[in-house]
Structures are given as C-alpha cells and as structure tokens.
Amino acid sequence: MKLQFGRTLIATAVLSLSASASAFASDITGAGATFPYPIYAKWAEAYKAKTGIGMNYQSIGSGGGIKQIKAKTVDFGASDKPLKPEDLEKDGLTQFPTVTGAVVPVVNLDGIKDNQIKLTPTILADIFLGKIKKWSDPAIASLNKGVALPANEITVVHRADGSGTTFIFTNYLSKVSPEWKSKVGEDASVAWPVGTGGKGNEGVANFVKQIKGSIGYVEAAYAKQNKMTATQLQNKDGAYVMADEETIKAAAGNAEWEKAPGFYEILTNEPGKKSWPIVGATFILMHKQQANPAQATQVLKFFEWAYANGDKMAADLDYIPMPDNVVKMINHSWKANIKGMDGKAVY
Numbered sequence: 001m002k003l004q005f006g007r008t009l010i011a012t013a014v015l016s017l018s019a020s021a022s023a024f025a026s027d028i029t030g031a032g033a034t035f036p037y038p039i040y041a042k043w044a045e046a047y048k049a050k051t052g053i054g055m056n057y058q059s060i061g062s063g064g065g066i067k068q069i070k071a072k073t074v075d076f077g078a079s080d081k082p083l084k085p086e087d088l089e090k091d092g093l094t095q096f097p098t099v100t101g102a103v104v105p106v107v108n109l110d111g112i113k114d115n116q117i118k119l120t121p122t123i124l125a126d127i128f129l130g131k132i133k134k135w136s137d138p139a140i141a142s143l144n145k146g147v148a149l150p151a152n153e154i155t156v157v158h159r160a161d162g163s164g165t166t167f168i169f170t171n172y173l174s175k176v177s178p179e180w181k182s183k184v185g186e187d188a189s190v191a192w193p194v195g196t197g198g199k200g201n202e203g204v205a206n207f208v209k210q211i212k213g214s215i216g217y218v219e220a221a222y223a224k225q226n227k228m229t230a231t232q233l234q235n236k237d238g239a240y241v242m243a244d245e246e247t248i249k250a251a252a253g254n255a256e257w258e259k260a261p262g263f264y265e266i267l268t269n270e271p272g273k274k275s276w277p278i279v280g281a282t283f284i285l286m287h288k289q290q291a292n293p294a295q296a297t298q299v300l301k302f303f304e305w306a307y308a309n310g311d312k313m314a315a316d317l318d319y320i321p322m323p324d325n326v327v328k329m330i331n332h333s334w335k336a337n338i339k340g341m342d343g344k345a346v347y
Helices: 002-026 037-051 062-070 085-091 121-129 138-143 164-176 178-183 200-210 220-225 245-252 293-309 311-316 324-337
Strands: 028-032 055-059 076-079 093-107 155-159 196-198 214-219 232-234 279-287
Touching: 028 062, 028 293, 037 055, 037 093, 037 220, 037 293, 037 311, 062 076, 062 164, 062 279, 085 093, 093 164, 093 200, 093 220, 093 245, 093 293, 093 324, 121 138, 121 155, 121 164, 121 178, 121 232, 155 164, 155 200, 164 178, 164 214, 164 279, 196 200, 200 214, 200 220, 214 220, 245 279, 279 293, 293 324
Parallel strands: 028 055, 028 076, 155 196, 155 214
Antiparallel strands: 076 279, 093 214, 093 279
C-alpha cells in the first residue's frame, strides 16, 4: 500500500510538473524593438483574454532583440532595422513585418503646442549635428514667424542603446543631409556628434520631459500616448506635415513588399505631398529551424490572430496595418521557411 501510495504521489507530481511545463511553454517570449511595444502590448492583452496564452515581451531595443534571437533565449526577436537577406541566411533566420509606424521629433519648449513649430530636413540634421545651438537661431525663427520661440540652448537627446528607431531616424538624416551621411551615417547605434543618451523610448522621453529646450526622437504612438510635443516636418515634396494616420499611411503606401527579398524594405523620405518622411516597418525575427515546433506554432498563431483582429488597435495608436496581400505573402513565407527539425512546416 505504501509503495502504491508513493507511486501515486510521484505520478501526481510528474503530472503536475508536466502540466506546469506545458502551461509555461504555451506562453510566448519575445524581445527587441521599443518602436512596436505599444501595439504588441495591446495585442498581447487582447490575445490572452481570448486564448489564455500570454506573451512576455521585453522592450529592450532592436539590438538586444537581434542578440537574443541569435542566442535562442526567446521565441522571437523584434527589430525596426530589417536584416539584409544575406545576414538572415548567415544566421538561419527569417523575418516578416508586422506594422508600419513613424518616428517623430519631440521637444520641450515653454509655450509651444503639439505640432506648432516647423522644421526642415536640413534644420533637423543641423540640430543633431550640433551646428544649430539655440531655438532662436535665424534658420528656425524665419521658418516659424509669429511663434514665440524661447531663447533656450538646444539639448539633443538620442538613444543610448542599439535601436531600430535610431536606424530609421539616422537613415532618414543620411538621405536628406550629405554632411550627416559622411560624418555620422546610419545604423542602430552611431557616434552622436552631440547630446545626451537615454535607454529606450522611455529614456529619451524622460530626458526630453525633464530638460527645457531639449529635442529627441521617439515612436509616434509613444509620443501620442505620453502627450509629448511633436513638430511638423517638411517632406520630400516640400509640404509641411505632422505624423498622423493619414500621413503615415501615405508613406506606407509606397512599400513594394513583393519586390523586397526577405521583406527588406525601408520607407524613409518617401515621395508624396501627404507623406510623413520618417516612416518604417517593424519586423519579427525567427529561426528557420525550430527545435520546439509546437512553440513556434504558438508564436505564428499569435501573429496570425493579430493580422486578422488587430488592425483597429494598430490604427488607434497611429500604426498602419499590413495590407491583406502582404499578410498572404507573410503566411506563405511561414510555410516555406519555418520548419521543425524533421523538415516539416510548423504552420
């Protein structure tokens, strides 16, 4: 009897551990870009309410997300800087876009309202190069006649971590300023000529909120959620626009995903009178060969649900959802690229 009772206890303990392990395995883990964090958090909350499956997403920056997926410590990585096809191949990865969003300059200026002041691409680049040092500089003042610009010194705030948001921002500056391109260039992390570094959108936002006369850059949804003061920006066609659903959508409409190998597509400085100029898609990275096919399937089920049910949540945060034809391309890429150790597609 004692032996049988002991076996029953052991069996119960094993069953309990197995159930716990199964429940844990069903939760999804991801890490990376801060740019899409607001929408991933919304999707995760709604998906858990619907299915009971949670998503633990670490908003640590694109650089961190790429490192973690390469190290296989998460189910997926997230990056706003798309990896080139040759880099995906080298690391056995595949990528797909989830939404398109915008990066916006944000300022802390007494008496200045959201989207009240205008900047040109040259002025924006010169501020971040440290060439324009005061808000009362004639170049800014002549562009904003009738606006009471303070005489504050300009404090530049930038990302301190490896960031896809930085890649999008510096890619844009490299397109509009030959001096920026030659002196600084574009990447997820660059040698900033001037300024103070903050970690994540949160770090940049906190510094901008604290420092009078400061300017930084954050994801548009983050700026909106935190009631930050954004600026207008002159686009490629010479029009001054603010970042909103219409202008982000106008820029996103220029994407040619069907011509982009490995979904490698960059959307900064796109043409069009209504286009916001600092726009980019954000991407999910997964290994092509999956040691745990069931877990990979859970990840893809989550994003399948998000594409089918998450468009309104995305639009409410000023992200632009992927068009239906692109979602079909993404689904096809899952079937073709993401497989178990036995070579069978996990989706």
